[in-house]
Amino acid sequence: MTGNRQEGNMRAHNAQCTCWNCPAIDLTGKVDFRACGQSREVFTQEQGDESEAYIVAECKRRPELGLFDPMTITFEECPEWKSTHYGYLLKNMRVIILGLDGYLGWTLALWLGSLGCEVSGVDNFSRRDWVKERGAHTVVPISRMTERLHAAKEVLGININFRQIDILKERDKLREFIEEVKPEAIVHYGECPCAPYSMIDVDHATFVQQNNVLGTLGLLFTMRDLVPESSLIKLGTMGEYGTPLTGRPLFEGMFPANAVLHWDDREWSLGGELTPRDPVSFYHVSKVQDTYNVYEACKYWWLRSYDVMQGVIYGVNTPQVATDPRLRTRLDIDEWFGTVINRFVAQAVIGFPLTMYGAGEQIRGFIGLEDAMQCMTRLITHPPEPGQYDVVNQMSGFYSVNHLAHTVAKVASKEFAIPVTIQRVENPRVESDIHPFEPIYNKLPDQFGFKPKVTLEDEIYRMLELLTQPHIKQRIEEKKHLILPRTWWSGIKKQVETLEILEEIKYEPSSTAYRP
Amino acid sequence: MYHHPPLLLLLLRQRYSSEVFRSLEKGFGVIMASNSNRLVIIGLDGMPYHLIKDLAESGVMPNTRAIIENGVFSQMESSIPEISSVAWSSIITGTNPGQHGIFGFTDVPDGTYRLSFPNFSDIKTLPFWNHEGNGRAVIINVPFTYPARSLDGVLIAGFVALDLKRATYPSSLIPKLNEMDYQIDVDSSKAHRSLDLFLKDLDKTLQARIAAYRYLWDEENWQTFMLVFTGTDRLAHFLWDAYEDESHRYHSAFLDHLHQIDNVIGEVASRMNTGDSLLILSDHGFELSQSDIYVNFFLTQEGFLKFRDTPPKSLADIDQGAKAFALDPARIYINLEGKYPRGSVKPEDKEAIISDLETCLNSLEIDGSKVIKRICRKEELYHGPYLGHAPDLVLLGNKGFDFKSGLKATKLAGRGVFTGKHSQKDAFLLINKSSPDIIPESPSVSDIVGIMNKLRGET
Numbered sequence: 001m002t003g004n005r006q007e008g009n010m011r012a013h014n015a016q017c018t019c020w021n022c023p024a025i026d027l028t029g030k031v032d033f034r035a036c037g038q039s040r041e042v043f044t045q046e047q048g049d050e051s052e053a054y055i056v057a058e059c060k061r062r063p064e065l066g067l068f069d070p071m072t073i074t075f076e077e078c079p080e081w082k083s084t085h086y087g088y089l090l091k092n093m094r095v096i097i098l099g100l101d102g103y104l105g106w107t108l109a110l111w112l113g114s115l116g117c118e119v120s121g122v123d124n125f126s127r128r129d130w131v132k133e134r135g136a137h138t139v140v141p142i143s144r145m146t147e148r149l150h151a152a153k154e155v156l157g158i159n160i161n162f163r164q165i166d167i168l169k170e171r172d173k174l175r176e177f178i179e180e181v182k183p184e185a186i187v188h189y190g191e192c193p194c195a196p197y198s199m200i201d202v203d204h205a206t207f208v209q210q211n212n213v214l215g216t217l218g219l220l221f222t223m224r225d226l227v228p229e230s231s232l233i234k235l236g237t238m239g240e241y242g243t244p245l246t247g248r249p250l251f252e253g254m255f256p257a258n259a260v261l262h263w264d265d266r267e268w269s270l271g272g273e274l275t276p277r278d279p280v281s282f283y284h285v286s287k288v289q290d291t292y293n294v295y296e297a298c299k300y301w302w303l304r305s306y307d308v309m310q311g312v313i314y315g316v317n318t319p320q321v322a323t324d325p326r327l328r329t330r331l332d333i334d335e336w337f338g339t340v341i342n343r344f345v346a347q348a349v350i351g352f353p354l355t356m357y358g359a360g361e362q363i364r365g366f367i368g369l370e371d372a373m374q375c376m377t378r379l380i381t382h383p384p385e386p387g388q389y390d391v392v393n394q395m396s397g398f399y400s401v402n403h404l405a406h407t408v409a410k411v412a413s414k415e416f417a418i419p420v421t422i423q424r425v426e427n428p429r430v431e432s433d434i435h436p437f438e439p440i441y442n443k444l445p446d447q448f449g450f451k452p453k454v455t456l457e458d459e460i461y462r463m464l465e466l467l468t469q470p471h472i473k474q475r476i477e478e479k480k481h482l483i484l485p486r487t488w489w490s491g492i493k494k495q496v497e498t499l500e501i502l503e504e505i506k507y508e509p510s511s512t513a514y515r516p
Numbered sequence: 517m518y519h520h521p522p523l524l525l526l527l528l529r530q531r532y533s534s535e536v537f538r539s540l541e542k543g544f545g546v547i548m549a550s551n552s553n554r555l556v557i558i559g560l561d562g563m564p565y566h567l568i569k570d571l572a573e574s575g576v577m578p579n580t581r582a583i584i585e586n587g588v589f590s591q592m593e594s595s596i597p598e599i600s601s602v603a604w605s606s607i608i609t610g611t612n613p614g615q616h617g618i619f620g621f622t623d624v625p626d627g628t629y630r631l632s633f634p635n636f637s638d639i640k641t642l643p644f645w646n647h648e649g650n651g652r653a654v655i656i657n658v659p660f661t662y663p664a665r666s667l668d669g670v671l672i673a674g675f676v677a678l679d680l681k682r683a684t685y686p687s688s689l690i691p692k693l694n695e696m697d698y699q700i701d702v703d704s705s706k707a708h709r710s711l712d713l714f715l716k717d718l719d720k721t722l723q724a725r726i727a728a729y730r731y732l733w734d735e736e737n738w739q740t741f742m743l744v745f746t747g748t749d750r751l752a753h754f755l756w757d758a759y760e761d762e763s764h765r766y767h768s769a770f771l772d773h774l775h776q777i778d779n780v781i782g783e784v785a786s787r788m789n790t791g792d793s794l795l796i797l798s799d800h801g802f803e804l805s806q807s808d809i810y811v812n813f814f815l816t817q818e819g820f821l822k823f824r825d826t827p828p829k830s831l832a833d834i835d836q837g838a839k840a841f842a843l844d845p846a847r848i849y850i851n852l853e854g855k856y857p858r859g860s861v862k863p864e865d866k867e868a869i870i871s872d873l874e875t876c877l878n879s880l881e882i883d884g885s886k887v888i889k890r891i892c893r894k895e896e897l898y899h900g901p902y903l904g905h906a907p908d909l910v911l912l913g914n915k916g917f918d919f920k921s922g923l924k925a926t927k928l929a930g931r932g933v934f935t936g937k938h939s940q941k942d943a944f945l946l947i948n949k950s951s952p953d954i955i956p957e958s959p960s961v962s963d964i965v966g967i968m969n970k971l972r973g974e975t
Contacts, residue, residue: 018832029678030635031843032704033599033621053705054622056633056678066638067676069622069631071830077628 012076012087013449014382019057021071021383023229024056024080024090028067048069084115086374087381087449095380096183098119098167098190098219100160101128101145104235104313104372105189107329110320111373112380113158120161120181122174122190125430126211127330127337130197136334136482138476139346140316140466143326151326168215172279177220183227185380186236190215191290195239195281195429196487197336203284212286213293220297232305232382233293233376236287238365238393238439242278247436251275252443253291253307253391280431281489291391298389305388306379307436310372312366312396314341315459316466318370329369329465334482341366341404343483345463346476348412348420352483353501358427360402363437365395366455378448393441403457409505411460416468419506427495428488546676553794555971556784557742559607560777561600561659562749564801565944567759568809571778576771579782580946583794587948591941593960594800596897596910597845600659600675601634603799603961608643608658608726610965614900616641618660621676621732624845626855626905629831631843633676636661640902644740644965645669646898650972654732657700657725658744670732675746676700692731698724702747708753708933714754715769718747722773724778735788740968743784745777752802756936760804785948793971794948799961801942806916808932809880809887810925811842817928820869820877828923834858839869840908845938846919847907865945870908877911882929889914912940919951947971 019025032053033129057070061080075081081088095112099105100121113119123472125145131137143151145162152158160180165173167190178186187197191212192198198208208234223230274295277288283318290307294311297303321329332338333346344354367375384390399407409420427433444450466472560568569589572581595602595613597620601919605618607831613619624634639660645667653669655661662677664685672693673683679701684690707714722745729743752771758764760772785794796887815821822835834841836858838851845881850866853859861869870893880887894906914918918937945959952972956963 018830030705031621031676031678054631054633056676065630065632066635067633069633069830072628072832112713509827 008465010449011506012083013378014081014087015074015076015448017075017088019068019073019078020055020057021061022059022070022075022078022081022090022230022384024061025070025229025347025382026060027070027229027386028056028058030054031056032196035445038100041167042353059377067265081114084381086115086377089117089377089381090184091186092116092117092118092331093380094120094181094183095185095187096178096181099123099127099188100162101125101148102189102193103330103332104369106142106148106185107162107321107369108187108319108349108373110152110156110158110327111318112157113152113160114320115377117380118161118165119158120177120183121460122163122165122167122177124164124166124170126192130192130194131332131334131337134197134334134336134482136337136479137475138330139328139333139472139479140328140331140361141325141471142328142330145350147326148176149213151324154419155324155327157218167219168211171218171222174219175226178222178226182425183230185233186219186223186227186230186233187376187380188216189221191235191286193237194336195283196485198286198333199487199489200336209286209289212283216290217293218304220293220301223303224297224301226305226432228301230301231380233379234290234305234307235285236309236391237255237308238311238395239280239284240277240288240291242280242284243363243432243435243437244278245432245435247438250393250437250439252393252440253309261324265303279430281472293398295389296389302387304384304386305390307389307391308376308379308386309391309393311367311393311398312339312341313367313372314339315369315454315463316342316352317454317462318373334479335477335485338483340364340401341408341460342463344405344408345412345467347480347483348364348408348418349464349467349473351418351421352480353409353421353423354405355425355484355496356363356401356405357425357429357433357485357496358499359433360405360424361400361434363398363400363435365393365398365439365441366404366456368452368456368459370454370459371396371450371452373385374453375444375450378444378450382448390443392448393439394442394444395439395441397456398437398439399456406505407456408460410507411457412464413505414507414510415461416464416513417509418464418468419504421504423503424499424502425484426499427488428485428496430489478492500507533833536864538847554738554789555740555968556738556788556792557968558784558794559604559742559744559783559797560748560798561744561746562752562800562802562938563944564803564939564942565589565798565800565941567774567802568798568944568946569570571771576775577781578776579725579778579785580796583781583785583946583948585795587794587950588947588952588955590944590947590955590959592648592797592945593958594938594940594943595961596892596912596940597847598800599845600746600799603943604659604661605639606962607797607799607964608645608661609639610642610962611641611646612900612962614894614898614903616900616907617905619903619905620843620845620847623905624831624843624856625848627857629834629857631831634661635676636673644968645671645742647965651817652737653740653742654736654738655740656729656732656743657746657914658742658973659882669738669740670736672698673700674744677701693728696724696727696731698728698865702750704750711754711766714750715766715773718773719776722747722776724830729780729784732782735757738825745780747773748777748798752936753934754936756802756804760969777915795964795968795971796944796946797964798943801939801944802936803939803942804916805918805931805934805937807882808918808920808928808934809846809882809910809913809929810927811846811848811919811921812923813925814877814930815840815842815848819872820876825921827926830923836860840873842921843907844876844919844921846911846913846921848911850908853959866908868936873909877909886914887917890913927929 099122206389255270259270412418657674659674662673677683758766
C-alpha cells in the first residue's frame with residue numbers, strides 16, 4: 001500500500017483508476033461462475049443476470065498475479081504506476097506519437113521522454129513539404145530528424161524510436177511498427193492541421209479530407225486488430241463546434257446528463273448524445289468525420305479514446321525544447337499554417353501591422369504549448385475505460401482576436417520597446433465576426449487535475465524573447481509576404497485589403513524590460 | 517499389476533524433455549503398452565445420481581444401464597462448497613480443500629481486496645497423473661487444469677480455460693485441435709441470447725470433444741485416459757426445468773444430449789480391453805432452482821458489510837467498519853484486522869462476530885421457508901496447511917435455494933435465468949467392476965484417487 005503516493009497535497013486524479021483502465025492488462029474473457037460458463041466475448045453487452053459475469057484479466061507486466069478481477073487493483077496500489085507531478089504514470093509507458101516531426105509531436109516526444117516514457121514516433125515529413133509547397137518556412141529553424149534524434153539522446157538522454165511512415169499510404173508499415181512497439185497509448189497528431197490549406201482549391205480540399213479521415217480510419221482498424229487495449233488520444237479541434245449563433249454552450253463533445261430538448265410540447269433527455277457540430281472549413285469537416293469514426297470504433301470494437309478538442313495553440317516553449325537549438329520545435333507564421341498569436345508576435349517583431357480579420361471580435365479558445373503538453377500527459381496517465389469515447393475541450397482561456405492583438409502589442413511595447421500597429425483587413429473566411437461564445441472546459445481541470453501554468457502574457461513574452469533573435473527575425477522578414485491571406489473561402493483569388501489602420505500602441509518600457 | 521516401462525526409458529525420461537521423450541516412447545510403443553489393466557475415467561460434470569438412474573432405467577442411457585447392471589453404482593458427496601473448481605481439485609488430488617488450497621472459483625489474497633481467479637497453478641497437491649508410477653495419461657477437459665502443465669502424456673484443460681494454446685500440453689497438439697474446431701467449453705453467453713444458439717454450440721462442442729477423444733485414444737499409448745463432459749452442467753443450469761417437465765419445449769433436447777453422452781460411454785466401453793477399469797463419475801449433483809439468495813446483499817442489509825460507493829464496483833470498495841463479506845457461492849470471510857486492508861474486526865472479536873452471523877443467518881426465511889440448512893465453520897469442513905485461508909463460514913442451503921455472492925444485487929432474493937442449481941449430496945460414482953469393497957461406505961469426491969489406486973492394483 002502506498003498511502004503517501006500523492007500529487008502534492010492532493011490525491012492524484014487517477015489514483016482510483018483500476019486495471020480496468022490500464023493498457024497493460026489483457027482482458028482475457030468473461031466467466032459466469034454461477035453457471036460454470038465461460039465466454040471469450042469479453043465485452044458483449046448483456047442484460048439481466050449476465051451482468052453478474054466476471055471479466056477476467058491478466059496483467060502483462062505482472063503475470064504472477066494470475067487471473068483476477070480488473071476492478072480490484074487501483075493505480076495507487078499498483079507498483080507499475082509511479083507517482084509523478086501529472087498523476088500516476090505507467091513505468092516506461094510505451095507511447096507512439098503519430099506526427100512526431102510536427103509542432104506538437106516533437107514537443108510531446110521530448111516532454112514524455114523526460115518523464116520516462118518509451119517514446120516511438122511516426123512521420124512522413126509532410127508538414128515540411130506542405131509549408132515548402134506554399135513557399136513558406138518555419139521561422140524557428142528546426143533540424144533534420146536524424147539530428148533531432150541525436151540531440152534528444154545527447155542533450156536529454158531520450159531515445160526516440162522513429163519510423164518514416166505515411167499512415168495513409170503505408171498502412172502495412174504502420175501495422176508492423178505498431179505490432180513491434182505494442183504501444184500502451186497512441187497520440188494521433190498525424191493529420192494536416194490547417195483550415196486555409198484545405199480551402200485553397202479542390203485538390204487541397206480532397207487531399208486534406210482523404211489524408212485525415214482515411215488515415216485515421218486505417219489506424220482504427222489497426223488498433224482493433226493489434227492493440228485494442230491501447231488508448232487513443234486523438235487531436236480534434238474546438239473548430240469542430242464552430243460558433244453557433246444560438247449561443248448554446250459548447251459542451252465537451254456530448255450533452256450533459258441534464259440537457260433536455262423541448263419541442264412541440266414534448267421533451268427528451270439529450271444526456272450523452274453527441275452535440276451538433278458546425279465546422280468552419282473543409283479541414284474542420286475532416287475532424288468532425290474523425291470524431292464520428294472514432295466514436296463508432298469505440299462502440300463497435302470497444303476501443304478507448306479521448307478526442308481532444310484543442311483550442312488554438314500558441315507558444316514556443318517547454319523546458320525540453322528550450323534546452324538546445326537543435327531541440328526547438330517548428331513555428332509557422334504564414335497564412336496557412338500560422339496560428340493567430342504566433343503570427344501576431346512575428347508581425348510585431350518585424351513591425352508588420354497585426355492583421356485582424358473583419359471586426360476582430362471573433363472569440364476563440366486558446367492554449368499555450370506547455371499547457372497543452374500538460375493536458376496530453378494527464379490524458380495519457382488516465383486511460384479511458386474499454387469502449388469509452390470521451391471528449392475534452394482542451395483550452396486554458398478564451399479571448400477575442402482584438403484582445404489578443406492588444407495583448408501582443410502591450411507586451412511587445414512595454415517589455416521589448418517595440419511599438420505595434422494593428423490593422424483590420426477583409427475577412428477571407430465565412431464566419432461571424434461578432435458572435436456569442438460559451439465554451440465549457442471543465443473536464444481537464446476537474447477530472448484530470450489540469451492547472452494552467454503559463455499565462456498569455458508570459459508566453460507572448462517568451463515568444464518575443466526567441467523571435468527577436470536576429471537570425472529568427474531575419475527568417476520572419478524573408479516570408480512576411482506570406483502573412484496577409486489570399487485564400488478566400490469563396491474561392492476568389494486575391495490578397496485581402498486593409499479596412500482600417502488602428503492607432504499605434506506604445507507603452508513606456510517597464511523597468512524589467514527585455515534587453516536582447 | 518502395473519507394468520513398469522523399461523529402465524532405459526526411465527533414464528531417458530529424466531534426461532530429455534517430455535517432447536523428445538514422447539517421440540522415443542512412441543518408437544518403443546510395443547514395449548511400453550501394457551494394454552491391460554488400464555484405467556478409463558469419464559466425468560459427467562454436474563450429473564446427479566438420481567438423473568443417471570432415471571435415464572438408465574427409462575432407456576435414454578442404455579449403455580450406462582448395462583454398466584450399472586454389472587458394476588457398482590453409488591451416490592457420492594461433493595465438496596463443500598459444491599462447485600466444480602473445489603470438487604474436481606479434490607477428485608484429481610485425493611485431498612480436501614485445506615490441503616489443495618482451492619475453496620472456490622474466486623479468492624482474495626491476504627492483504628488485498630483483489631478478487632483473483634485461482635487456477636491449476638494454485639493447487640497445492642499433485643494430481644494423480646503426476647503421482648509416481650501411474651504411467652502415461654491422456655487428460656481431456658478436466659475442469660480447473662488450466663494452464664496446462666507438462667506431464668507424461670497429454671492434457672487439454674477444461675473450464676476455466678480461455679486460451680486453447682495455454683490449455684494444451686504438448687503444444688504440438690494444438691494444430692490438430694484447431695483442425696477439429698475444438699473448443700474448450702460451450703459459450704455460455706449464447707444461452708442468454710438464445711437457447712437454440714446455446715444448444716447448437718453445446719452440440720458442436722460435444723462433437724469436437726468426441727473427435728479429440730477418438731484421436732488421442734488411438735494415437736497415444738496411455739495407461740490412464742480421463743475424459744470429462746462439461747456441457748452436461750451447462751445444460752442443467754439453463755434447462756433443468758426442461759428435464760423435469762416433459763412438456764417443455766427443450767425436454768427432448770435435454771434427453772438427446774444425455775443420450776449422445778451415453779453413446780460415447782458405450783463406444784468407450786466397447787473399445788476397452790479385458791482387465792481395463794472404467795470409472796464414471798460426477799463432481800456434484802443438480803436440482804431445481806427456486807430462488808437465488810444474494811448473500812452480500814443480506815450482509816449489507818444486516819450491517820455486516822459496508823461499501824464506499826453504492827453500488828460497489830468491486831470488493832475493493834469495501835469500507836472501514838465492514839465486518840464480513842462473501843465470495844461465490846456462499847463463502848463468508850470475516851474482515852479481519854491485519855488480514856485485509858480495511859479489516860475492522862479485531863482477532864479477539866472474531867468469535868463474537870461469527871456467532872452474530874450464525875444467529876442472523878439462521879433466522880433467514882423467504883416466504884416462511886428457512887433458507888439455510890447448515891452453517892459450516894471452516895474447522896468442521898477442512899484440515900491441512902491451508903486451513904487459514906479457508907472461508908470462515910460456508911452456507912449450505914435448503915432445497916431450491918441457490919446462493920450468489922455478486923455485488924450488484926439490489927434485493928435479497930430473485931430468480932435469474934438459471935433453472936438448475938448444484939446439489940451437494942447427489943453426485944454419483946459408477947465402476948464396471950463388481951467388487952463392492954472398492955468404494956467406501958459413503959464415498960465423497962476426495963476418495964476418488966484412492967479408488968483409482970485400488971482399481972489399478974486389481975488384477
